[in-house]
Amino acid sequence: MKINTSLASLPAGYLFAEVAKRVKTFSENNPDADILRLGIGDVTRPLVPAVVEALKAAAEEMGTPEGFHGYGPDFGYDFLIDAIIAGDYRSRGVDVGRDEVFISDGAKSDVGNLQELFGPDALIAVTDPVYPVYVDSNAMAGRLGAYENGKWTNLTYLPCNRENGFMPPLPDKKADVLYLCYPNNPTGTVLTKDQLRVFVDWALKNSALIVYDAAYKAFISDPAIPRSIYEIPGAKECAIECCSFSKTAGFTGTRCAYTVVPKAVVYDGVPLNRIWGRRQATKFNGVSYITQRAAAAVYTEAGRRQTQETIAYYRENARVIREGLQSAGVAVFGGVHAPYIWMKTPSDMKSWDFFDLLLTKAHVVGTPGEGFGPSGEGYFRLTAFNTHEKTKEAVQRIIRAL
Secondary structure, eight states, X not given: OOOOHHHHTOOSSOHHHHHHHHHHHHHHHOTTOOOEEOSSOXXXXXXXXXXXXXXXXXXXXXXXXXXXXXXXXXXXOHHHHHHHIIIIIGGGTOOOOGGGEEEESOHHHHHHHGGGGSOTTOOEEEEESOOHHHHHHHHHTTOSOOEETTEETTEEEEEOOGGGTTOOOOOSSOOSEEEEESSOXXXXXXXXXXXXXXXXXXXXXXXXXXXXXXXXGGGXXXXXXXXXXXXXXXXXXXXEEEEESHHHHXXXXXXXXXXXXXXXXXXXXXXXXXXXXXXXXHHOOOOOHHHHHHHHXXXXXXXXXXXXXXXXXXXXXXXXXXXXHHHTTOOEEXXXXXXXXXXXXXXXXXXXXXXXXXXXXXXXXXXXXXXXXGGGTTEEEEEOOSXXXXXXXXXXXXXXXX
């Protein structure tokens, strides 16, 4: 039996696993250190009351003969799909069909699994820096060639940096699939409708597919900034959109998300909606009834109000980080419509070196930019997902360390 050599030859470890490993080693050697974590994007605020009440009610319902639910519909219960369509799309003038929405256990799962729709020789393009799952999942499938000098030989990188205002250029060579994430992880930046339209027009002209990760759309406070790629004309013919309840409603430990695959997205004469449905029905057994009831509660009047209060809490943390570092003369980006602050390392210090500096001198954990791709070198990501008190303390520690 031969193994998948593409998987076996992946470089190093998964970014966040390496971060956890270094923190664990430091903690074991320094057991009294009070470590403040602004690294992995895990939320800290509890589930809101509306969601908790829905969880309780659904659990009690499952404990009765008449309310028990076994295997659910392959692609999600209609009550949740209808709530998503009304709350996230129709409210913004976007028409999405019930059979175009697929409920899942996480946007990470979906963006990793979507590559199964692509042929083995599909040409992939990503913004750089980028969420590692887009790259690693395609590398596992053998599409990216060899990993040499910190880059994959068959992957098109679209650099996003301070010099170009974090606006990715269009691919300068053929690309079949382009991954976009906005609000962006890791840079915390956003695209206007006009900027996003450039990529939709490119995809339509070049018969390319856009995989659009909108996991952080709830953090957008400016109504002029698109929350869905489908707000751009023509996007329903060339884009798949992944969304999540993890950061919107604190579901990182509850697990629920959804992906929209419009029927009009057709390649090689095959509707991707049909083959994604076939893939999900075969390999995925659905999200629990209890969890889907909890997710639907996010769209109630109380659920919306309460989750917005949580989002505002994290936005305030982002402001504290952004303005605190700016006051110390640090170049920072993002953190306005996203929970991530992207900072320039001092004196062009290597990002892993800066990680070690903050860990050992300030006992603060962030994420080195190099882990997000070649253009991330010299940058560092901090997250707003901690308490107000710990966030303020972490900023002061970072300033002292600098």
